[in-house]
Amino acid sequence: MKTEDFFNTREVLEAILKSIDEGIHVIDNSGRTIFYNEVAGGHDGMKVEEVLGKPLLKAFPSLNQKSSTLLQVIETEQPIFDKRQSYLNLHGKMIETLNTTLPIHVDNQMIGAIEIAKDYSRLKNLSERLLDLETTVKKPSISKKNVNNGAVYTFNDILTKNHDFQQIIRQGKRAAESESAVLVFGESGVGKELFVQGIHNASPRCKGPFIAQNCAALPESLLESLLFGTAKGSYTGAVERQGLFELANGGTLFLDELQSMPIELQAKLLRVLEDGLVRRIGGSKSTFVDARIITAMNTHPEKAIQEKTLRPDLFYRLNVLSYELPPLHKRPEDVVYLVNHFIRHFNVQLGRAVEGISEEVQTIFLTHHWPGNVRELKHTIEFMMNHTEGTVLQGTDLPVFLKKNIEQNQGIQPLRDALNQMEETYIQRALLQANGNVLQASKLLDIPRQTLQYKIQKRQK
Numbered sequence: 001m002k003t004e005d006f007f008n009t010r011e012v013l014e015a016i017l018k019s020i021d022e023g024i025h026v027i028d029n030s031g032r033t034i035f036y037n038e039v040a041g042g043h044d045g046m047k048v049e050e051v052l053g054k055p056l057l058k059a060f061p062s063l064n065q066k067s068s069t070l071l072q073v074i075e076t077e078q079p080i081f082d083k084r085q086s087y088l089n090l091h092g093k094m095i096e097t098l099n100t101t102l103p104i105h106v107d108n109q110m111i112g113a114i115e116i117a118k119d120y121s122r123l124k125n126l127s128e129r130l131l132d133l134e135t136t137v138k139k140p141s142i143s144k145k146n147v148n149n150g151a152v153y154t155f156n157d158i159l160t161k162n163h164d165f166q167q168i169i170r171q172g173k174r175a176a177e178s179e180s181a182v183l184v185f186g187e188s189g190v191g192k193e194l195f196v197q198g199i200h201n202a203s204p205r206c207k208g209p210f211i212a213q214n215c216a217a218l219p220e221s222l223l224e225s226l227l228f229g230t231a232k233g234s235y236t237g238a239v240e241r242q243g244l245f246e247l248a249n250g251g252t253l254f255l256d257e258l259q260s261m262p263i264e265l266q267a268k269l270l271r272v273l274e275d276g277l278v279r280r281i282g283g284s285k286s287t288f289v290d291a292r293i294i295t296a297m298n299t300h301p302e303k304a305i306q307e308k309t310l311r312p313d314l315f316y317r318l319n320v321l322s323y324e325l326p327p328l329h330k331r332p333e334d335v336v337y338l339v340n341h342f343i344r345h346f347n348v349q350l351g352r353a354v355e356g357i358s359e360e361v362q363t364i365f366l367t368h369h370w371p372g373n374v375r376e377l378k379h380t381i382e383f384m385m386n387h388t389e390g391t392v393l394q395g396t397d398l399p400v401f402l403k404k405n406i407e408q409n410q411g412i413q414p415l416r417d418a419l420n421q422m423e424e425t426y427i428q429r430a431l432l433q434a435n436g437n438v439l440q441a442s443k444l445l446d447i448p449r450q451t452l453q454y455k456i457q458k459r460q461k
Contacts, residue, residue, distance in 0.1 A: 020037070020039070022039060022116050022117065022118065023037065023039045023040030023041075023042070023043045023044075023097065023115075023116065023117035023118070023119075024036070024037045024039070024040055024114065024115070024116060024117075025037075025040050025051075025070065025114070025115040025117065026104070026112060026113070026114045026115070027056055027070050027071075027074070027112055027113055028111065028112040029074060029110065029111060029112055030055075031055050031056045031057065031070075031071060031074065032053065032054065032055055032056070033051050033052055033053060033054055033055075033056060033059065034052075034053075034112065035052070036048055036051045036052045040117055043095065043097055043117055043118075043119050044060075044089050044095050044097075045089045045091060045093045045095060046059070046089055046090065046091075050090060056068060056070060056071065057071075059090065060087055060088075060089065060090070061088075061090070062087045062088035062089075063087050067085070067087070068085075069083050069085055069099045069101040069115060070101055070113050070115050072101070073101045073102065073103050073113040074103075074110075074112070074113050077103050077110050078103070079100075079101065079102045079103065080099070080100065080101045081100050082098060082099075082100060082219050082220055082221065083098070083099050083100075083101070084096065084097075084098055084099075084221050085097050085098075085099050097117040097118060097119065098117070098118045098119075098219070098221055099115050099116065099117045099118075100115070100116045101113055101114070101115040101116075102114055102115075102116075150209055150210035150211060150212070150251075151197040151200045151201050151206075151210035151252075152197060153193075153194045153197040153198060153201070154197070154198050154201045154202065155169055155172065155173060155195075155198035155201075155202060157194055157198070158191055158194050158195065158198060159334070159337065159338060159341055160331065160334050160337075161331075161333045161334055161337050161435060161436045162326065162330075162331040162333055162334055162436065163436055164326055164331075165325070165326055165331060165334075168195075168323050168324075168325065168326075169195075169198075171323065172195055172198060172199055172202075172323060173198075173202055175199060175321045175323075176198075176199045176200075176202035176203040177202075177203065177204070178321065179292060180320045180321050181273055181292070181293045181294070181295070181317065181318050181320060181321065182196070182199060182292075182293075182294040182295070182318075182321045182322070182323070183258075183294075183295050183296070183297070183301070183315075183318040183319060183321070183322040183323075184196055184294070184295070184296045184297075184322070184323050184325065185296065185297040185298070185299070185300060185301060185322070185323075185324055185325070186298070186324055186325035186326070186327065187298060187327045187371075187373055188298045188372065188373065188375070189328075189372045189373030189374055189375030189376060190325040190326070190327055190328070190373045190374060191325060191373075191374055192256070192296045192298075192325060193212070193254070193256065193296070195323070195325060196252075196254050196294050196296060197210065197254075199252075199294065200251070200252045200254075200292075200294075203252070203292070205250065205251050205252055205292060208248075208249075208250035208251025208252070209247060209248055209249075209250065209251035209252075210248075210251055210252050210254065211244050211247050211248040211251065211252070211253050211254065211291075212254040212256065213226065213227070213244055213253075213254070213255055213256070214256045214257055214260075215255055215256065215257045215258055215259075215260045215261040216256075216257040216260035220262040220264070220265060223261070223262075223265060224265055224268075224281060225243070225281050226243060226244055227243050227244050227245060227265070227269075228243040228245060228268070228278055228279065228280055228281055229241050229242045229243030229245075229246055229278070229280040229281065229283075230243075230280055230281045230282060230283075231280045231281065231282040231283035231284075232282075240280075241280075243278065243280065245272060245278045245289045245291055246278060246287065246289055248289070248291035249289050249290055249291055250290055250291070251291060251292070252291065252292045252293075252294055253291045253292070253293050253294070254294045254295075254296070255269075255293065255294070255295045255296070256295075256296045257296070257297065257298060258295040258296065258297050258310065259297050259298075259299055259304040259309040259310050260309070263308075263309075263311060266310070266311045266314050267311065267314075269293070269314065270311065270313060270314045270317060272289070272293070273293055273314075273317055273318075274317070276288050276289055276290065277289070295318060297310075300324075301315050301319070301322070327370070327373055328370040328373045328374055328376075328377060329368075329369050329370050332366060332427075332428035332431055332432065333428075333431045333432050333435070333436040335365050335366055335370075335377070335428075335432075336357075336362060336365070336366075336432055337432075338374060338377055338378075339356075339357060339365065339377070339381060340356065342377070342378050342381040342382070343355075343356065343357075343381060343385070343393075346381060346382055346385040347385075350385055350386065352385055353391055354385060354388065354390075354391055354392070354393060355391045355392055356392055356393070357392065357393045358392050358393065358394050358395065360394070360395045361393055361394065361395055361397075361398070363425060364395065364398070364402070365377075366425055366428045366429065366432075367421060367424070367425055368402065380398070380399055380402065381393075383397075383399045384397040384398065384399070423455070426445065427441070427445070427452070427455060427456065430442075430444045430445050438452055438453055438456070
């Protein structure tokens with residue numbers, strides 16, 4: 001027998017499916033179960049023989065054509081991802097699973113549907129443990145900062161010599177006095193959470209809790225219960241439990257990577273923003289929550305709207321106070337400033353006596369795009385400080401990835417590109433030497449101030 005024929009046998013396919021540590025349930029177009037593994041039986045509280053070969057609705061009489069995710073896929077031929085399903089098994093036990101259900105096609109014809117199920121009760125227990133950690137775990141004390149409210153940083157921790165960024169910080173300080181919702185966006189690593197914590201700690205809510213949640217960290221079902229809480233009996237073993245909205249009462253709830261929040265949850269967030277009322281999952285009453293909502297995104301909101309990962313009505317509701325934090329490559333005056341700050345920091349932490357960086361390294365840093373922004377710069381300095389043998393950081397101390405980027409860019413460039421790169425380097429050096437003062441930098445470069453301003457604006461577009 002050929003290898004491919006061997007793996008096409010029913011016995012081998014069933015053996016593969018049985019070895020998967022997920023609940024697998026397969027039905028044909030008529031709704032009859034043609035495969036059902038023991039893991040699925042464990043989730044459903046059923047024996048394999050009670051389900052295999054039987055019509056789905058006979059094995060699970062509490063389901064119907066609309067409530068069964070498998071039958072929905074048979075009817076629509078469309079996949080369903082991470083859908084919660086609740087039903088009674090043959091023995092009267094309430095079962096809750098989280099299902100991904102997909103149509104099965106052979107020669108462009110649908111022959112059935114397969115469902116991959118996870119035990120929803122276990123996932124719920126995970127979300128409850130996350131809530132317990134949120135309410136009980138205290139962050140370690142950092143110098144003299146008060147971290148009892150969960151917010152470590154203030155606006156004073158944001159280091160910049162960039163005029164535009166300084167203006168945004170001044171606007172953020174004024175926003176701290178308001179109760180309006182805030183949207184902060186910018187590339188990863190630019191300091192969005194520092195900015196948000198700065199707003200909280202400069203606001204009248206500074207003594208209240210600061211609760212942060214990354215919307216991309218959890219699947220929809222867990223994120224919903226984490227945010228809104230649960231009512232007793234909403235699922236098997238559920239107890240009354242506060243969600244993050246309630247935990248943030250009197251303080252600030254920070255939702256990071258908002259564009260990763262499922263669209264359906266964004267609608268619920270919009271309602272909370274409108275009326276301040278939160279209803280726990282499975283609950284019948286709504287509770288007023290006095291929490292200020294601050295959100296952040298690592299992509300531009302207009303792009304997120306176009307890609308349909310952000311509801312337009314939610315964006316317009318949040319766009320009252322919105323701030324775009326500039327990336328590091330548009331703040332050349334901050335590069336060496338931050339380098340010196342990080343060197344001082346790691347000198348203390350590592351017990352070193354590094355004095356600075358070489359001219360070669362400075363040129364490399366000023367021409368590097370820094371896609372990871374301040375975070376990438378900090379990690380680069382940390383790497384170099386751990387590996388250098390001298391008191392000045394040299395090109396030989398650079399991380400491998402940065403060396404590779406340099407080597408790739410050492411080939412022959414078009415003359416126009418090379419001249420543009422050299423011009424940009426000289427402008428950045430002049431701005432550094434002039435501490436960001438455009439007039440002084442123009443005098444150093446011996447060009448009119450208007451010409452330099454035009455070149456800076458052109459490169460920022």
